[in-house]
């Protein structure tokens with residue numbers, strides 16, 4: 001969605017910018033998967049936008065991989081969750097693959 005001048009930032013100036021836990025790239029939140037805390041688990045948000053703190057990951061398996069290092073320590077840190085929180089790594093990977101399929105990304 002770039003403008004003719006190539007300055008996409010004009011258009012997304014008011015969209016929320018979030019940082020990927022895996023690669024630290026900043027992107028519009030709609031281009032990232034949102035991970036939230038629910039009942040002691042860190043899971044991918046199934047709703048468009050649940051309230052509360054979120055952690056964000058690109059639609060990229062490498063980013064998911066990084067976010068899931070050390071049993072998901074980077075994700076827990078981003079969520080300010082304690083060590084008892086279980087990160088649903090399989091769920092995250094599945095959602096990343098799903099998002100890539102939807103976008104027709106081939107790797």
Ligand SMILES: [Zn+2]
Nearest residue numbers: 020023058063
């Ligand atoms: Zn990333």
